[in-house]
Amino acid sequence: MDSTDHGGGEEVISNKQVFLADYVSGFPEESNLYLTTSSIKLKVPEDQSGKDAVLLKNLYLSCDPFMRGRMQRDLPPDRPELSSYSLGSPIVGFGVGRVVDSRHSDFKKGDLVWGSTIGWEEYSLIPNPEDLFKINHTDDIPLSYYTGILGMPGMTAYFCFFDIGSPKEGDRVYVSAASGAIGQLVGQFAKLIGCYVVGSAGSKEKVELLKTKFGYDDAFNYKEEHDLDAALKRCFPEGIDIYFDNVGGKMLDAVLVNMRLHGRIAVCGMISQYNLEQPESVQNLSAVFYKQIRMEGFAVYEHYHRYSKFLDFVLPCIKEGKIVYVEDITEGLERGPAALVGLFSGRNVGKQVVKVAQE
Secondary structure: OOEEEOOOOOEEEEEEEEEEOOOOOOOOOHHHEEEEEEEEEOOOOOOHHHOOOEEEEEEEEEOOOHHHHOOOOOOOOOOHHHOOOOOOOEOEEEEEEEEEEEOOOOOOOOOEEEEEEEEOEOEEEEOOHHHOEEOOOOOOOOHHHHHOOOOHHHHHHHHHHHHHHOOOOOOEEEEOOOOOOOHHHHHHHHHHOOOEEEEEEOOHHHHHHHHHOOOOOEEEEHHHOOOHHHHHHHHOOOOEEEEEEOOOHHHHHHHHOOEEEEEEEEEOOOOOOOOOOOOOOOOOOHHHHHOOOEEEEOOHHHHHHHHHHHHHHHHHHHHOOOOOOOEEEEEOHHHHHHHHHHHHHOOOOOEEEEEOOOO
16 A cells, blocks of 8 residues: 655555445445545544544445445434435445554554444544444454444344344244344344244345254245245244344235234334335234234444443354354455445345455
C-alpha cells in the first residue's frame, strides 16, 4: 500500500473505499456500488473533530440483509443505524478492526474491536466509538466470528429466539433462511434445549447442510415446493409452536395457518420483501387472534447492554463443540460489492464475510 510522510511523523496512505453510486429500487446490482481510493492520515486529528475518535484498520466486514434497506432514498430518521447511506461517503455496516490510533480513553492502539459503524474501506475514522465492543480475543476462535456468531447475528439469534420464542423442551420450531448467518444458530440453540427443528433454505446443498452440519431434524428447499402450506403440514403434522421468521411474505402467510394455539412468531427479518417495489400482502393475519399467536419484531441494538450475558452462553458452546458455524469468506475489499449483492440471490453458504486485511 502506498504511503508517504507529510512531516510531523504523520503517515498518509491510500484508502480503498466502497461507495453507493445511486439509490436503489428493485434488486441491487454490483454496478450500484463502486470502488474508489482516497488518502488518510494514520493519526486521529488533534482538533475538536477528533476529541474522542479512534482510527481503525479494518480486518473483516459483514454482509447483512439490512444493508439493502439503507440503499434506498429518504428513509425515516428515527433509527440512525438504519438511515439512508450518503452518496458521498463509504457505505457502513458491522465489522472487525484493529485500533491504529485513539483519543478515546476506552481504546488504545492495538485493541481489537467490532461494531456497527465501520465503513467499507481499509481504514475508518470513528468519531463516536461508543458503539464499538472491545474484543478479548483468543487464538482458538477465528476473529471473523465477531461479524457473525460472536457479533450482531449471534446476539440476534440468541435474544430474538429465547426472549420472543420462549422455547421449552419438545416445542416444534420452524426457521426460514435457516442456513444463513442467524438461522444456522437458531436451529442449534433450539436443539440444545430439546426442540424439534425444521428449516428451509434455497438449494439442495443448503438443505443438506442443515441436516448434516447443524443438526436440524428436517429441512426442505422452498424453491422446489409448489405448495408451502403442504410442505409445512408434511413437516409439522401437529403444527408449529415457534416460527423464527427471516423472510416474510408468502412463507409467513403459509406459516400463520400452520401455527399451534398460543404459538410464537419471532420476526427477525423479511428478506423476500426488501427488493420488491410493492411488498406482498399477508392474507392470513386472522390466525393471530383465533390461535392467540404472539408475533413480535426484534431490534438487536436494544440488547447491546446484554452482550456479556450472551458471551457467557455462547463461548462455552463454541469451545465445547456444541455449536458449529459456517462462514463464506470473500477475500479483498474489491470483491465486497459482489459478495453483498449476492446475499439477495442466495449465492452465499453460511455467514457472508469480506476479509479486508490480515489479522
